[in-house]
Amino acid sequence: MDQAPEVLVPETSTIEPSSDTPDPIPSPLARRIPWLVLAGGLLLSALAWDQSARSLHEEAQHRFSIRVEEVHSQLGDRLKVYDQLVRGAAALFTAFPAVHRAEWNRFVEGLYIQQRYPGITSVAYARRIEAMRGAELVAAMRADGVPDFRIWPENAGAERAINIFAAPVNDSNIRALGFDMMSEGLRRTAIEQARDSGQPMATRAITLKIDEVSAPQAAFILYQATYNGDRPPPTVETRRAAFTGVVLTPVRIAPLVDGLFGAGRHDLGIEVFDTPSADAEFPLYRNDRPVAGTPLFSVAREMLVGGRIWTVHYETRPEAEHGAEEWVPEAVLAAGLTISAALFLLLRAMSATRARALVLAERMTESLMRRDAERKQLFTQAPLGIALIDRDGRMIDANPAFARAAGLEREALAGLDLRLRAADPAVLAALDTAIRGESGKLETDQPLLVGGRRNHFSLHFQPVTAHGELLFVLVFAEDIGEKRRAEQHIQYLAHFDALTGLPNRVLLFDRIAQALREARRDGGKVGVLFIDLDRFKVINDSLGHSFGDEVLRSVAKRLQSGLRESDTVGRLGGDEFLIVVRRMNEPGDAAAIAEKVVAHLASPFAVGGQSFVVTPSVGISLYPDDADDVEGLIRCADIAMYSAKEQGRNGYRFVTKEMGAKSRERMDLEGSLRQAIRDGELFLVYQPQVDTIDGRLVGLEALVRWRHPQEGLIMPGRFLPVAEETGLVVAMGDWVLFEACAQIRRWRDRFGLDVPVAVNVSGAQFRDGQLPAKVAHALEANGLSGPELEIEVTESTLIEDVPAAAETLAALKARGVLIALDDFGTGYSSLSYLHRFPIDKLKIDRSFIHDLSTGASNASVPRAIVGLGRSLGLSVIAEGVETEEQLQLLRDLSCESYQGFLFSRPVPVEQVDALLAALPAR
Ligand SMILES: Nc1nc2c(ncn2[C@@H]2O[C@H](COP(=O)(O)O[C@H]3[C@@H](O)[C@H](n4cnc5c(=O)[nH]c(N)nc54)O[C@@H]3COP(=O)(O)O)[C@@H](O)[C@H]2O)c(=O)[nH]1
Secondary structure, eight states, rough: OOTOOOOOOOOOOOOOTTTOOOSSOHHHHHHHHHHHHHHHHHHHHHHHHHHHHHHHHHHHHHHHHHHHHHHHHHHHHHHHHHHHHHHHHHHHHHTTTTHHHHHHHHHHHHHHHHHHHTBBBOOOOOOOOOOEGHHHHHHHHTTTTTTTTOOOOSOOSSEEEEEEESOOHHHHHHHTTTTGGGHHHHHHHOOOOOOOHHHHHHHHHHHHHHHHHHHEEEEEEEEEESSSSSSOSSHHHHHHEEEEEEEEEEEEEHHHHTTTOOOOOEEEEEEEEEEEEETTSSOSEEESSSOSSSSSSSEEEEETTTEEEEEEEEEEEHHHHOOGGGHHHHHHHHHHHHHHHHHHHHHHHHHHHHHHHHHHHHHHHHHHHHHHHHHHHHHOOOOEEEEEEEOOOOOOEEEEHHHHHSOOOHHHHTTBBHHHHHHHHHHHHHHHHHHHOOOEEEEESSSSSSSSOOOOOEEEEEEETTTEEOOOOOOOOEEOHHHHHHHHHHHHHHHHOOTSBOOOHHHHHHHHHHHHHHHHHHEEEEEEEEEEEEEEEHHHHHHHHHHHHHHHHHHHHHTTOOOOOOOOOEEETTEEEEEEEEEEEEEHHHHHHEEEEEEESSEEEEEEEEEEEEEEEEEEEETTTTOOHHHHHHHHHHHHHHHHTTTTSSSSEEEEEHHHHHHHHHHHHHHHHHHHHHHEEEEEEEEEEEEEETTEEEEEEEEEEETTTTTEEEEEHHHHHHHHHHHHHHHHHHHHHHHHHHHHHHHHHHHHOOOEEEEEEOHHHHHHOOOOHHHHHHHHTTTTTTEEEEEEEEHHHHHHHHHHHHHHHHHHHHHTTTTEEEEEEESSSSHHHTTTSSOOOEEEHHHHHHHHHHHHOOHHHHHHHHHHHHHHTEEEEEOOOOOHHHHHHHHTTTEEEHHHHTOOOOHHHHHHHHHHSSOOOO
């Protein structure tokens, strides 16, 4: 079985869960991973944010430094330009000492100071004069076109520097003309420094004269001294001596600094201090009002301006502290947090998904394993044989049931070529058809495989394909031998009698019908013989059913012997048999068979160590003489059989028209009896039982009669057999029992009756199981205690089922009633059972009494019965006593009581009334 495909299964029947099934619950580490990732993510986000903020800070600082450097150097450059300006202007005086005012004005105008030199209000020249020579200067200036020129202030020092040129020409600069620069301390100091150094020198912060009135603001004046001669004097003394005046440029600081920035672009805070200075805390310039709080960055740089040291404070402006990337750290942080949270959620979800996937995987694995194991179990334990055959007809695998069905070892089946080994060619054909893709079914009574077990099999061939390709052929083999045998048995039971093996009623009917068809077609007669065994009921009841069954089997064998092949003997049921005689020429043929039947049964039967004779009563009907259908023929034969019985049994009769009428009467009787019970047509008569010696009344026997509305009085001998056959005897017996008890009540009330009244109970009543209850009810309903009533039961009834009979009698006895055994002596084994029954009285059957008088037998039986009764303490009564002779014999036998026509026939109630009334009071 090595080459077996996936469907092959090992011999296993248990389903074990897999040990390597993954744990569906995530490990603690796996559960922590999302949290670790979250913590790591938060940390990295914080670090990234910090790093980003730092680099942004450093970048801002770097930007600030560069910007400061840029602004500071621009400021320095501008001041140097101013410096160059005054130097250049001074050089003009060196080259042309007699510069005229108009030339000066043109020179300055050519400088475009307003556009190029922010903050410079004018480029002026102050000439040094001695105080005494002021008037000359005034006269010369006025002559030179400045009519209002005057020197101011008037009370000046010995040395003066009078502002004679101031361009560009405007009102302010014109007003500044004549101002003595040396008259004011700050200016004079700067001028003297400029004179002595030969370098441009600046005043400390001042308010320009031109601004004093309008808008005071910080300014300084840059001075450059001019000297006589072509070259600058080399020493202080020579410079003082050659000093001719100063070029000066008043510079408003605010425009100077503001000019460094574009319009409205004060990205830096700037404060310019003139240091060292007493007013250092008051800046020369501040480009904006101070803001609350500390700036992000600030720096102080120094600058040499006209011999003075300026300190310039730079600081970041709030609006410019942060660059365009200010959002970056927050964005980095936000992104980090978002990514961390997303990662966390993703991992959590993945962890949960994984857990769910693991659970799902485990369930699927378990399910698959279970299904696999179930499929294997199904295969190995299936009661149905299953085999897999490949496309070449070779056995791939087979389950144990198939091996059993084939009658071979399972191992021996592997690789077996079915084409060579199939026992039945039909199996081979079905296999080939299945290999071609068509399923099929067949039944075979051959072995599945050559050399295997022969049986009846049902086979189903099922091709199994995938994508149109044949994988293998599944063969299902069912051993239907049992089923077939059961079906055959059922068939047999349906047509044959289980006890005797003879055809039963169904088959008999069929055979008669067949014979009738033949006779109709070919002509001729059909005979039906209805056989009933005489007194078989007695055998059955007294010796037991198994004994009776054995007798029936023996009878069946004898009936079969001597019959023609074409004739059929069957059993209708009970002790009734039927013989169908086909192709009969004349009635004598049937008579001959009937005689043969009587003759065959005549010799004694030996059953169970006993030898006895069974006689038959045979009724014969003929087709087409008596009836032309099955039912009619059987009914006629049945009627004829009854007639044979009436004629003394052990013989045969052909059916006659009169018999048919009698049979119909019998059926009519059944219907009428039903009605009689219902309509109260039954009544009781009573036969007295008297003492053999003195004729004293010792009891009464109730006997049923039927007053038929049309036919008058009908005796029980006529209707009781019908009542017993139909079961009506139970209802009838119930009525008799109750009516007798009611009569006892009446007689006791009227006449003080003190002898028991006997009631006959049939076998059917006794077997009913309800008798004790019914008796109890009848007694109670009529206020009787029990001994007033005597139950008569026949010996054969008791022997039928001894334990049940003993139980019923015990129950009756317990209720107090008396028990009499009727027809005693006619039974077969009565004596052996007597001691088991609680009996009070034995009734000697009237046949023995009759025989006494006729001399047919001696008195041995009545004597034995009387002796038995005495020894068992039972009273004994003889029935059917008709003559004095019989009575005398009974007296001789010491039989204590009797009943019979000699004393009284059964009489109606009224006559019993008279009898009782005549009795002497006791
Ligand atoms: N289950 C029941 N069986 C009953 C009932 N009533 C009667 N029977 C049985 O019917 C059989 C015939 O009874 P019957 O025709 O009433 O005959 C009885 C007597 O009339 C008859 N008898 C009495 N004395 C004589 C006689 O001197 N000579 C003579 N030839 N016949 C006589 O005997 C019958 C009583 O027999 P037994 O019961 O055995 O004492 C009969 O078997 C009845 O038992 C019933 O209600 N239920």
